[in-house]
Amino acid sequence: MRFLFAVLFVFSTAAQAETIQVAVAANFTAPMNRIIENFTRATGHTVKTAFGATGKFYAQIKNGAPFDILLAADNETPAKLEAEELTQAGSRFTYAIGTLVLWSADATFITDGAEVLNRNQFNKLAIANPKTAPYGAAALQVMKQLQVEQLLAPKLVQGESITQAYQFISSGNAELGFIALSQVFKEGKVANGSAWIVPAELHNPIRQDAVILKHGKDNAAAMALMEYLQSESARAIIREYGYQF
Template sequence: MLLWATWSVVSASVATAAEVRVAVAANFAGPAAQLAEAFHAASGHTVQISAGSTGKFYAQIRAGAPFEVLLSADEETPQKLIDEQLAVPGSAFTYAVGQLVLWSARAGVVDGDGRVLASGGFTHLALANPKLAPYGAAAIEVLKARGVLEALTPKLVQAESIAQAYQFVYTGNAELGFVALSQVAAPGQAASGSYWRVPASLYRPIRQDAVLLQAGAASSAARDWLAYLRSAPARAIIAAYGYGQ
């Protein structure tokens, strides 16, 4: 509460409004857009969002991309950026804990227990690149835990990001795929198709950390944005999209 009170005072003056350049993990694009609107209404600051894979953002930041804040899909990347002196020490924190789902755009395809994985009654299964995207790595863990990875490997369709994995399923290029809960069950909207909310016991927690990058170290707007993400109003929005905290 103290942090929120401090943020409210610091950000109240629209006269000092500025723009914050934020790299956002693809799974969090929807919540980030809503958070940016609420933050702008309260502070006057504008948040410029770029959504994509955490792995690619890491490479871009190392190459000098002028992002001021990273909302990562994992906790390792922000720490690597701090270790490499590309992010501000002590600024990283977990803003969300992701929820993996197995989803089909068609009703009745995915059952409530994920038994469809063992049935093999499909041709393509989409997932994000496990080397770049934590949700993709989590999907591989689930397939291993269910004992079906070897059998399903020929059917795997690897996407660049979880956003592209969603598109593969949405367009019918894959009958089903592993995506984030926030992509299929937005607040106030009925979930389309069918999905299995994968038990958290089948994969390591997807702790998504935010970090202040060196490009934003001197930006009060960037610091205000990070403080806002830890406020009660922001936490409520994040929880509404199905993220743990």
């Protein structure tokens, strides 16, 4: 019934197409681009996106950035914005639960999971900035749980977002690093390089919440996109990139 309502809702807005601005966590870039393509085809609405670190988006929203929706990499930032009355009440929900992966562009580099960290036979380990990127914060939690935090601290290089952390690794500037599984996941497996999918119990759950912001309050296109994100069509795409619900 909910899916039927969502389909009827998004199609009913097609006659009054609008443009909305959406801030999207960098880890969700690939699935979001596909979701937007389908959503635009179904509704006629135009979605303009900015991809980046959740912490930076928070600062921009606080300073008046005209985003209509935030798709965060955590649940804390949307909840904080909600408490600060900068969102549409009741619009927040978890659109995905992220998975952290230790990844190397070298297909032979990670062969025995977390032991590669204990061996410490590399020069650089990339993570996203833990102050602004939840996946970076999760990476620090993992290293602490594995008791390698102090050992590896001198080798850490931080990207401004999970996208930059990935670039450090894919370019060879860092031999390995912690990124989002969605960045290297395709057709049910890690598409290239070598990887260790981090057990969920080693860090806090990466619950990624979406929320309509004050600028998008009562915006029909914003509400339509939020409904579409909860449709089975969108969730099928989200699952393809290794996310859970």
